[in-house]
Amino acid sequence: MSAADSRLAPYRGRFAPSPTGPLHAGSVVAALASWLDARAHRGQWLVRIEDTDTPRCAAGAAALILRQLACLGLQPDEPVQWQSKRTLHYEAALNVLCAKGHAYGCACSRQDIERALAAAGQARERHAMAVYPGTCRAGTQGRGVRAWRARVQGMNDWRWHDRRLGSQQQDLEAQIGDFVIKRSDGLWAYQLAVVVDDGLQGITHVVRGEDLADNTPRQQHLQNLLGLPTPDYLHTALVLSPDGQKLSKQTGAQAVDVHDPLHALRAAARVLELEVGGDNPAAVEEPTVNRWLELAIEAWGQRWCRTAPALGRL
Numbered sequence: 547m548s549a550a551d552s553r554l555a556p557y558r559g560r561f562a563p564s565p566t567g568p569l570h571a572g573s574v575v576a577a578l579a580s581w582l583d584a585r586a587h588r589g590q591w592l593v594r595i596e597d598t599d600t601p602r603c604a605a606g607a608a609a610l611i612l613r614q615l616a617c618l619g620l621q622p623d624e625p626v627q628w629q630s631k632r633t634l635h636y637e638a639a640l641n642v643l644c645a646k647g648h649a650y651g652c653a654c655s656r657q658d659i660e661r662a663l664a665a666a667g668q669a670r671e672r673h674a675m676a677v678y679p680g681t682c683r684a685g686t687q688g689r690g691v692r693a694w695r696a697r698v699q700g701m702n703d704w705r706w707h708d709r710r711l712g713s714q715q716q717d718l719e720a721q722i723g724d725f726v727i728k729r730s731d732g733l734w735a736y737q738l739a740v741v742v743d744d745g746l747q748g749i750t751h752v753v754r755g756e757d758l759a760d761n762t763p764r765q766q767h768l769q770n771l772l773g774l775p776t777p778d779y780l781h782t783a784l785v786l787s788p789d790g791q792k793l794s795k796q797t798g799a800q801a802v803d804v805h806d807p808l809h810a811l812r813a814a815a816r817v818l819e820l821e822v823g824g825d826n827p828a829a830v831e832e833p834t835v836n837r838w839l840e841l842a843i844e845a846w847g848q849r850w851c852r853t854a855p856a857l858g859r860l
């Protein structure tokens with residue numbers, strides 16, 4: 547099923563936080579945008595806790611995120627899913643990819659990769675991603691498998707459409723290379739888990755932060771290899787820290803103060819350039835959270851949905 551077909555399926559969107567810390571101003575933007583898009587399309591909105599990267603998960607963060615969402619009036623329509631409970635699905639997908647020759651075991655350590663790149667004269671800039679040189683594509687030559695990679699040879703002109711960013715293009719082979727789907731520490735890589743879950747949960751629309759946009763071709767490639775439908779994508783603007791970095795726990799983002807949910811929601815709406823209650827400013831002076839959300843659905847629908855927004859359903 548292509549992106550065009552996915553629009554025919556009933557709308558199912560999701561918010562998929564990694565529980566590395568509480569919701570902050572940046573993650574509220576993704577939560578609110580995905581919720582508004584689902585509501586404006588009269589669709590379902592799911593929450594999935596992406597807790598595969600256990601060393602980065604903070605104790606209690608998932609429960610806190612769910613409480614924060616509830617205080618913001620953003621309630622999922624189905625029970626929350628936890629990636630840590632879905633590993634059998636990821637295992638099955640890896641087996642399919644390997645059986646079809648789309649994935650392979652890789653024995654290379656980070657140093658092996660650096661050495662192979664240096665030997666091939668492919669010095670890279672500090673912090674730039676190392677594009678895997680393909681050492682184990684034809685087998686590990688008796689070395690033990692550490693990680694599993696998906697092949698991207700020949701994927702040189704991946705084109706896709708983002709509802710906000712417009713046409714996008716990536717050379718998967720040159721810019722990304724065969725990418726890890728199961729890590730050397732035995733953990734499932736985000737790319738595989740997100741694709742398997744979006745597919746099995748019937749997600750038709752992905753709305754998330756722009757920092758994740760360049761993952762989309764990898765995910766669409768995996769969807770194709772696994773015979774899963776490709777959702778529609780909308781990547782939102784990001785909240786930046788004062789020094790221009792993406793707001794994150796690492797850049798010192800503060801937990802959102804849910805004692806004043808309207809303040810947090812209004813700040814997120816500003817990032818999304820949504821004029822909530824634009825036609826009726828009096829309506830947004832002292833609204834309840836639910837009333838504000840109703841007006842936000844209307845504003846979102848006018849901006850991003852071709853069909854009329856659904857009003858009155860929270």
Ligand code: GLU
Binds near residue numbers: 596740754
């Ligand atoms: N878990 C990812 C994050 O918190 C988001 C995944 C996604 O929306 O595809 O950054």
